Amino acid sequence: MQAADTRPKRATQPRPAALPRRAEPDARRQSLIEAAMRVLARAGANGASVRAIAQEAGVSPGLVGHYFTGIDALIAETYTHVDAMVTRALDAAVAAAPPLPRARLEAFVTASFTAPIAQPALLATWIAFWSLVTSQPQIARQHDEQYAGYRARLEGLLREAGVAEADLRHAAIAVTALVDGLWLELCLSPQCFSSEEAGAIARRFLGTVCGGVA
Template identity: 65%
Template sequence: MSRSFTRAEPDARRQSLIEAAGRVLAERGAAGASVRVICAEAGVSPGLLRHYFDGIDALIAETYAWTGGQVSEALARAAAEAGSDPRARLLAYVTASFRAPIADPQLLATWIAFWSLVKANPDMERLHGEIYAGYRGEVEALLAECGLAAGEVRLAAVGITALVDGLWLELCLAPATFTPEEASGIAGRWIGTLLNPPPEGEGDREAVEG
């Protein structure tokens, strides 16, 4: 039993544990993310987890925050690379969800693991609210750049994030159902609809209220 080891910079060790937790969640889901497995993935003894975190729940929560930040950065980067045209920026931001690294069955597995803990852990619930509010707020800002009337921005952002979430979900769960290009086309059409004035007093108005 060799008890040799190398000491690491505290922040680096913390981060390596977070990223190890992310890999384990992606590959084995929430059920397989135990203290021992995560620490083995990080190449570290099980006891060390409690030295850096209050417990495994706290580590999972920090992993959620970190993963959410990674996703947020990737989307923001896509919008930034799209140039200055507001509509192109919005479309780039949205369709980035249908390409790597966002459209990834392992990322969905990780996300599902987070969702499954939201109800059980108040910290996770608060975190989830923050992450999602940030995501929707970004879409609202892009919609405002496109010149959408202020009164319509909120609901339009709700509609866009919902459609993108649904497409992303299906794209990860059953990739054979449709292609990322088809998803982008659908999202583009939806955005085009929302940026035009909504129909008023038309024949299908009553259906909307049913």
């Protein structure tokens, strides 16, 4: 038999507690963009300074400079983020619609009358962006690109719904103008009419544009 080991055993040292991880760069960048959205909605473009956005995000102004070259770059990135958010909402509405050309078109158009697109805070953010179109070339380019992208997607859906090729451009411009007007009034004065009424108006107009094609 082996003799019992009588040597004193070393006490097991507890592992040090894990240090809290610093926010990942992408998460920190995203938090600054979301803070910029809130500041733009609340204070407009004139109130959207590096200091104000840093305070909203709970970080130092220097950290904003670490991720963005300046306030113009941050606002431009925020504009891109907001447009992507709207695009995702439109894509989700089309994906959830019945697989019929007219139903997909109507889903794309009427999605602008419900959340997350139709809400006063988002309108206030857009107004801040629009106020910079005439003074910020980058914002002007983004506005043109985003409008062209929306119209191109709408033209494709109108084509699938039976609108003649020669009429597509004017039809897309007309539908976009109708959607923008209804969306604006819904956000400014939601008590005037409901999202359901806005949808009904839009669908009736689409009926005339598509010539009764289902």
